[in-house]
Amino acid sequence: MTNNHSVVGSKIKGLRETKDISLQEMSERSGLSVEQITSIENDQYLPSLGPLIKIARALGVRLGTFLDDNDELGPVVCRAEEREQNDSISFSNDSTDARKHMEYHSLAKQKAGRHMEPFIIDIQPSEERDFKLSAHEGEEFIFVMEGEVEIAYGKEKYTLRKGDSIFYDSIVMHHVHGAEGQSAKILAVVYIPF
Numbered sequence: 001m002t003n004n005h006s007v008v009g010s011k012i013k014g015l016r017e018t019k020d021i022s023l024q025e026m027s028e029r030s031g032l033s034v035e036q037i038t039s040i041e042n043d044q045y046l047p048s049l050g051p052l053i054k055i056a057r058a059l060g061v062r063l064g065t066f067l068d069d070n071d072e073l074g075p076v077v078c079r080a081e082e083r084e085q086n087d088s089i090s091f092s093n094d095s096t097d098a099r100k101h102m103e104y105h106s107l108a109k110q111k112a113g114r115h116m117e118p119f120i121i122d123i124q125p126s127e128e129r130d131f132k133l134s135a136h137e138g139e140e141f142i143f144v145m146e147g148e149v150e151i152a153y154g155k156e157k158y159t160l161r162k163g164d165s166i167f168y169d170s171i172v173m174h175h176v177h178g179a180e181g182q183s184a185k186i187l188a189v190v191y192i193p194f
Helices: 005-018 023-030 034-041 049-059 080-085
Strands: 089-091 102-106 116-123 139-153 156-161 165-169 174-178 184-191
Touching: 005 034, 005 049, 023 034, 023 049, 034 049, 116 139, 116 174, 156 165, 174 184
Parallel strands: none
Antiparallel strands: 089 102, 102 116, 116 184, 139 156, 139 165, 139 174, 139 184
16 A cells, blocks of 8 residues: 655645745745745655645645545545555654554545545554644544544543544644554544635
């Protein structure tokens, strides 16, 4: 299984250059530092979804633009065996010692014009407890398929087990991670208004 976060970095850089947006302008639009943007574009930093959404907004594109293979106007079917063979995308959890926290398997990257991003996410175990929360516009739905996850949401913490789900507004500071020392698999649908 190939990790294609490098494709994401090069797509961001390509879009920024095509739209003739300087690093400084991109920084002002997104609220991210020039250093953060440069390290994302050069694949030195694996971002969480929050910064990617800010970058997508700054570029005037959907989050899916960074993940798309091609544009399918009709329905997109993702078979289980294809999902297992598809490239995955890994994002960090913004912790200091872990560069890989979640492996995202996109379920609709061929679908054109989408506003929802459905993923199967494999969450790796981590002893890290000092997570950096993030917020962005939109909504998220999470259904736990295996294991146990913890969601930090505002000042609250929610523990979800297999079969549990949660739906929340992403504008509130949040972070999704495995319960202490546990791995998990979740279905996550992220809605981002464009």
